[in-house]
Amino acid sequence: MSLAPGIRLDLRQTQSLVLTPQLQQAIRLLQMSNIELASAVDREVADNPFLQRADRDAGVLAAAGTAEPAPTAAPLPAAAPRPADFSLSVKRAGSPSFDDERTPFEARLTRAKGLREHLAEQVMALLREPRLRDAVLQIVESVEDDGYLREDDATLAARFHLEPAVVSEIRAALQRCEPTGVGARDLAECLALQLKEKNRFDPAMATLIANLPLLAKADFNELMRRCGVDAEDLQDMIAEIKRLDPKPGLTFAPDEPPTVVPDLFVLPTGDGRWRVELNAGTLPRVLVDVDYHAELTRQCALDRRTREYLSERIQSANWLAKALDQRARTMLRVGKAIFARQIPFLEGGAQHLRPLVLRDIAAATGLHESTVSRATSDKYVATPHGTFPLKYFFTTAIPATSGDQAHSAEAIRQMIKRMIDRESPTEVLSDDQIVAALKAKGVMIARRTVAKYRESLGIASSVERRRAKALGR
Incomplete structure (x- = not known):
């Protein structure tokens, strides 16, 4: 049923x-x-x-x-x-205060002139053509905070619907402005502009500027051969380059974040x-x-x-x-x-x-x-x-070697930074040495973790730091 x-x-x-x-x-x-x-x-x-x-x-x-x-x-x-x-x-x-000081009234009425405002005034004074005003403002606004204008003239002309000749004219005027070196496309051009102003852009210096990758590698023998100078002259040239400003725009107050x-x-x-x-x-x-x-x-x-x-x-x-x-x-x-x-x-x-x-x-x-x-x-x-x-x-927690209280990952990052900041030019710490130093302080950490924290801090490897310090001798 x-x-x-x-x-x-x-x-x-x-x-x-x-x-x-x-x-x-x-x-x-x-x-x-x-x-x-x-x-x-x-x-x-x-x-x-x-x-x-x-x-x-x-x-x-x-x-x-x-x-x-x-x-x-x-x-x-x-x-x-x-x-x-x-x-x-x-x-x-309405605002934090850790002491009884107050911002002066005058300070609240004034502000530092920004880089782009400073450059626009100079370029307009150099060109003195009302027809170029809008183009000047557009090009100057494209200048980065460090002073570089990395886009080439053709790209800028296409973006702002300008004639390439107009962009070239404005860039040329921009590169005559203070601070010297602004408007450059790259580091080599920025340094060359500053050397030309000092009347120090001779053939040997021009060759050195054209071979900045070799300078970064501290390949002094090859640089001496290409520049046709001896070791003493090369060191003088390097010292002169180090006195230049690789980021001239930063001498002005950046736009307030x-x-x-x-x-x-x-x-x-x-x-x-x-x-x-x-x-x-x-x-x-x-x-x-x-x-x-x-x-x-x-x-x-x-x-x-x-x-x-x-x-x-x-x-x-x-x-x-x-x-x-x-x-x-x-x-x-x-x-x-x-x-x-x-x-x-x-x-x-x-x-x-x-x-x-x-x-x-x-x-x-x-x-x-x-x-x-x-x-x-x-x-x-x-x-x-x-x-x-x-x-x-x-x-996150980083374990201690002796069973004590664990360490904060951020605290370890700061410890690594302090160690590297204090290293001498002749004793650059490798990641293995940092691991050993941290272990002596009671921190159990792997080498790959040290490398990760170092890179997150924007710190170069020991080899690169050693090369950089060699240029300072």
């Missing part, structure tokens, strides 16, 4: 995580940088009639609409590796302890206008759709205020946990960084690792040793 097919209705109980729109918004706000956050809040204020930007000292408002500032203190976690006083408070100043505004400050309290503070100047604050909402909802003539809209807008406003307050609390919580574990860095600098991973801060704060990651993404902290991304303080 077979059962006839039919329709069945079953009930099943399952668990699932649902991200509400409000929770998604809180996650987005936490991950934003301070600049992105300010723009996002401005958009919300423009879109919501019940939101207003608050005064800087009004504090972050809670959902009820009353002033309720972000947390001003929190206890140090019991799991901290060493005792310290971390007073967490909202900093009311985007300013990094810290989200947190870590400040000494004066009694050997440290304080973590929020940068209140970057925290957008909002006011929830509950009175205006109450006044509108008391009107009996409102239809259902209008009342639903007003209800949705007031809920959105309240949630944004809560989310901003929670973001501030989370950042303080994470920042406090980070620097409770990085006190050696605060006291001694980068070479004393301790190994740290997201999991450590998650365990200390009770937050999920993804939350810690978002709280540190695109966030910066001002310390007595400079302003750093919060991610900078998360580094």
Whole structure:
């Protein structure tokens, strides 16, 4: 006997995580940088009639609409590796200050003239043709920060829709400008321009400039043969080249890079302890206008759709205020946990960084690792040793030789840099020697790791450094 097919209705109980729109918004706000956050809040204020930007000292408002500032203190976690006083408070100043000095008023009214502005004035004075003004500005804008104009004339002419002869004329004028050497296509032309100004570009020097790769290899015998000079003359020529400026554009102030505004400050309290503070100047604050909402909802003539809209807008406003307050609390919580574990860095600098991973801060704060990651993404902290991304303080561990506490990878990088900076011209350290020196300091590290860290610091190999130091003898 077979059962006839039919329709069945079953009930099943399952668990699932649902991200509400409000929770998604809180996650987005936490991950934003301070600049992105300010723009996002401005958009919300423009879109919501019940939101207003608050005064800087009004504090972050809670959902009820009353002033309720972000947390001003929190206890140090019991799991901290060493005792310290971390007073967490909202900093009311808009910029970091580690002393009582203030920038003079006059300094804020002036700025250094940039390289391109300086060159444009000179080229226009040399050519004195209004028809060339736009072309001059285009070509000068293509000059790199080091002073080079590496693109050839044909490429520049095609890019700016100019005649090649016009580009050549502007480059020739540019190469007559100060600082001497700007407008060059490469290093050889840059040095040649400076030597010509000094009336030192004789045939022997021209040959030396044409053979810069041999000079980089310290192949002095071949250079003497090609230049037709003896060893003493060659050393004099090399010394003269070393007095030239290979990057003349850097003598002028470069275009100001985007300013990094810290989200947190870590400040000494004066009694050997440290304080973590929020940068209140970057925290957008909002006011929830509950009175205006109450006044509108008391009107009996409102239809259902209008009342639903007003209800949705007031809920959105309240949630944004809560989310901003929670973001501030989370950042303080994470920042406090980070620097409770990085006190050696605060006291001694980068070479004393301790190994740290997201999991450590998650365990200390009770937050999920993804939350810690978002709280540190695109966030910066001002310390007595400079302003750093919060991610900078998360580094992998390098084991110690004697079973002591592991070393931070960044601290090892700084140790390698110091060793190489201190090496003498006659004793250039190989990677194997650096490995041995680190092992003597209790650091267990492989040669390939030393090479990787050295290359990441932009430091040449021992062979290349030895050649470079030979030119300085």
